[in-house]
Amino acid sequence: MNDHSFAFYGFAFFGIILARYFILAGGTHLFLYGVFNQSPLPAREDEINQRRLPPPWQSIRRDIKLSIVSSIVFALAAATIVSAYELGITRLYADVDRYPLWYLGVSYALAIILQDTYFYFVHRLFHHPLLFRWWHQGHHRSNQPTPWTSFAFDPPEAIVQSLFLVAIIFIIPLHLITVIAILITMTVWAVVNHLGIERLPINFPHHWCSRWFTGPAHHAIHHRHYALHYGLYFTFWDKQLGTQSPSYMDTAIDKKSPQVRT
Ligand SMILES: [Zn+2]
Numbered sequence: 001m002n003d004h005s006f007a008f009y010g011f012a013f014f015g016i017i018l019a020r021y022f023i024l025a026g027g028t029h030l031f032l033y034g035v036f037n038q039s040p041l042p043a044r045e046d047e048i049n050q051r052r053l054p055p056p057w058q059s060i061r062r063d064i065k066l067s068i069v070s071s072i073v074f075a076l077a078a079a080t081i082v083s084a085y086e087l088g089i090t091r092l093y094a095d096v097d098r099y100p101l102w103y104l105g106v107s108y109a110l111a112i113i114l115q116d117t118y119f120y121f122v123h124r125l126f127h128h129p130l131l132f133r134w135w136h137q138g139h140h141r142s143n144q145p146t147p148w149t150s151f152a153f154d155p156p157e158a159i160v161q162s163l164f165l166v167a168i169i170f171i172i173p174l175h176l177i178t179v180i181a182i183l184i185t186m187t188v189w190a191v192v193n194h195l196g197i198e199r200l201p202i203n204f205p206h207h208w209c210s211r212w213f214t215g216p217a218h219h220a221i222h223h224r225h226y227a228l229h230y231g232l233y234f235t236f237w238d239k240q241l242g243t244q245s246p247s248y249m250d251t252a253i254d255k256k257s258p259q260v261r262t
């Protein structure tokens with residue numbers, strides 16, 4: 001990799017991160033509220049009606065403004081990571097033979113689990129009355145989250161979130177491909193969690209596997225009830241620490257009956 005200045009990386013990453021945001025959030029918005037204003041998946045009738053309503057432009061504009069600011073923070077974090085890598089002071093590696101191949105998968109899973117744990121606890125902290133207003137209120141301005149909300153964070157929250165990646169590259173050996181896989185997971189998951197109300201199959205919360213993952217219905221509850229559903233990728237910590245809504249499981253179909261609950 002040719003060495004460039006920190007400022008060069010900062011500007012380059014800002015452009016990439018912002019383009020990624022507009023393409024992904026804009027594309028998903030068009031998909032949900034534009035030509036494809038219907039979901040092929042079954043859902044309760046009231047939810048179908050609600051999901052067809054496009055979110056107000058006012059809240060989308062607010063989310064976009066905040067996302068541009070947080071993109072600056074994420075770009076600075078990315079520039080820090082690349083500059084530190086070039087100085088040879090991180091545990092990032094490019095030679096795939098340095099560790100066994102299976103380590104790529106294990107290190108990816110470990111990073112995702114650690115990030116989920118980190119996010120759960122700092123997210124609970126953000127909701128402390130002393131911090132909420134300046135650290136996290138921006139993300140909660142949209143009661144009805146949209147793909148545009150996926151990167152809408154107040155600057156202090158964006159800093160705390162990006163600190164995780166900046167720190168982990170000094171702790172766990174990660175291949176560059178693993179870092180890219182983590183970044184793609186973060187990006188896609190952030191958009192999926194902000195699709196609004198139920199967008200996934202209606203039995204998602206009950207399936208033996210998907211019950212362990214958050215999703216649009218899970219995270220939409222957090223945007224309405226601040227004391228519930230702090231998880232990022234997994235429902236594990238919410239289940240363990242009693243912050244999962246009991247009604248979350250009721251919103252889907254009864255396990256024994258194919259009838260949809262009303
Ligand atoms: Zn929150």
Ligand SMILES: [Zn+2]
Nearest residue numbers: 139145194219
């Ligand atoms: Zn959210």
